[in-house]
Amino acid sequence: MSAVLENLDLETKVELATHHAERDPIYLDYSATTPVDPRVAAKMIPFITEYFGNPASRSHPYGWTAEKAVENAREEVAKLVGADPREIVWTSGATESNNLAIKGAANFYSAKGKHIITVATEHKAVIDAVRELERLGFAATYLEPEPDGLLDIEKFKAAIRPDTVLASVMLVNNEIGVIQDITAIGNICRENKIIFHVDAAQATGKVDIDLDNLPVDLMSFCAHKTYGPKGIGALYVRRKPRIRIEAQMHGGGHERGMRSGTLATHQIVGMGEAFKIAREEMAVENVKIRKLRDKLLHGLQEIEETYVNGDLEHRVPHNLNISFNYVEGESLIMAIKDIAVSSGSACTSASLEPSYVLRALGRSDELAHSSIRFSIGRFTTEADVDYTIQLLKSKVDKLRELSPLWDMFKDGIDISKVQWAAH
Amino acid sequence: MISPNMSNVYFDNNSTTALDERVLDAMLPFMTMQQGNATSRHVYGRTVRDAVEQAREQVANAVGAYPSQVVFTASGTEANNFAISGIAGNLPNSQIVVSSIEHPCVTRPTFAMQKLGYKTKIVGVDSNGLLDLVHLESILKNQDANPTSLVSVMSVNNETGVIQNISKIAEIVKSYKAYMHTDAVQSLGKIPVDFAGLNVSAMTISSHKIYGPQGAGALIVDKRIDIAPLLHGGGQEKGLRSGTENVAAIVGFGVACDLSVSELTRRFSATNALRDHLEKGLVQMGAVMFGNKAARITNTSFFAFPNIEGETLVMALDRKGFAVASGSACSSDSREPSHVLLAMGISPDVARGAIRVSFGANQKHTNTIEQVDQFLVTLKQELQRLKQMTGVQFDTSANNTKAA
């Protein structure tokens, strides 16, 4: 912010910062990250300006105030997911939560076995943490989901070995939004004495989570997918029956020794407020979002040769992932730069490879390449959806005019049968 | 809002600092509606990506490093853990050497490596808190079983403020073909920090100690060394630190780093004057000073009064509106005497009395001479009150002993 703004009061500055982006593209990338809800930002700001204490400082009120705020936030996070506050461990985000859960539990229980089951469509933070364990002598099974993105419970059962110690299955997929049946999978884990971890980074505020009644031992959360700040997350660690994990970050012994490091009080406060708002508003909000998503779905389905990726029934209302056949994905993204969307997950979109999630569903490379993830949220309007439908209709049409594949399709040629020169 | 009893004088700046307003101004857009994941390719993603890269340059400039050497983490603790397990992790069965006055976020990850087959050694310090270089060399020389892969020595101690001669230590370490890491969390913003000049392989810095926000730190790494990531996943920070970038905190950290250079002289002399004034008064009251014979950063004073428990005095001062510390914040849960003082050969009895005053010279929260004067007056009163109390207690117990 420039020197001109120097003399403004804090409230005005926040106001300006909040409204500075009106002419930017329509944001339909809520699964990559959400904007911070202004109510969340308002709660956070006093904790970096006035109440700036280190919550680990026990000798003065700067520390106590911070500590109290941290504990209030812990309660809010616990409430949203039906947990006890003592089961919530702060982390710097879902990536750290996933690393801590998987490496922490696998290492702690490694005497019981060294086999891990996960799914090929998990987030990279889960896949890469399991791969790291493989490097250290663990074995892993990466289950392929069904073409609708859901895990076949029988296949999960079949993958269990006597030495299986840990399973990790995400609740909501980040690319296609499908919801796995973690109750069924968790029950099987219980029967087989397997620790069960669930990555719920994309689930909070979108699906009901009641850990009191879920057969889940460890669950990862983050704030910035639920209108909270970046840089803060949490790991649920069950107390009854007690689940143990080996710390991955050592130091001052914060978080009962499970995770050391000074806590960013304002970010924790932000996560607490974000989860509180989610708990209070998700029922109403999800009805509105589902309506918008269905409108978007029906609008886009009017375009010829479109394919929805992932099951539509077991899916969060926020997500729509569609492939536009005979249109190349990157040129499509370029054509629709008036809206901000993702092709594949944000974490991999720096590379030109097609989405590994869509490939795991058995989608051809071409369809995977031409997929767009629309993820909508709290601040999406009906006008945004209407605009998006019109934009996609006109741009897909234009790109197909340019596409030799579209010509061939219209001429009745089966493109999968064509012998393409190696390239 | 929450605490009606907020102290009005904050003398605990080595624990955490109040945000500089210029830092806040830079952060605000990213704390509110400036959405975007730095890995996304649309304009929102690119905007925050540019902000992260600008901060990376600011951090690099402040510490004499290249932007490509800056790996952002969530905290100094994470950066220290990353340095220890990341560097030694690629050199199995080696030995890790740390000083006896390190922060637990260096020593604990080091000891955790023992389970993986690593040997660990601790180098002592002298009575001034300076590293025992002879001891260090003797450890490095003895390479029979496990050659030393990594040595970690902090640049400035958080409790005493004593400054180590890191470039000299690094020279010794490197002559034995080991890597050198330094925790520079307490030196940045207080003395000039020059990564290239220190000749270390890796260096930890943290945002919230330099009037930046909590939630950001960095490991400065010489990329010629092989370092393994602590967090695996999306491949951010060139694969060295996965996880969505905490853009607001990183942006704030960048500006705080800029200020750590532009404001260095002002902060240095401002806190130096305060500390000299304070210590003159302390000595008159009969305080035992720690580390004051060595070169120290100018904002820190560590001292004790004989027969007065530090924790009790800290609480008493707090009730009068002064926030000070009895040791490092992370260990203030425990009643153990400071491991730093014990390492310096101070007796546990004296060490239990330790109190740390650490001044800040933020734009808005600059400590003043008037505050120091008030503090000295209050301290004198509280000391007298406590002496009377302990005196009574002592007499009672003595009588009881006699009676028994």
Place this chain on the structure above:
Amino acid sequence: MAYSDKVLDHYENPRNVGSLDKNDPQVGTGMVGAPACGDVMKLMIKVNDDGIIEDAKFKTYGCGSAIASSSLVTEWLKGKTVDEAYAIKNSAIAEELALPPVKIHCSVLAEDAIKAAVADIKAKQLAAAQAA
């Protein structure tokens, strides 16, 4: 990814989009790439009796740089002899469009498309000569 103004110009306003009659003995067609790789280029050139390229049309399935590369070469080809066309190098295309390293393959594909179209017209001419 940041695209150059020239790429954006060709992408927004592609030149010479379309097809020529592939059965015309004066028309050569080059189709290169593969859908699985994310790029397919179809380039058609019409060569008159003097060996000069009179017209060029393209259709491309691919990213913005691929579309721009093919659009650009249709402009360059018109008026050139077949041999001059054959001599166009991908580096010239990449330079003109300021393609970033990860997009150099788009210019390679465009060069390949020219070579394929030229090979096709030469094959047609040879077949016609043999038939005569």
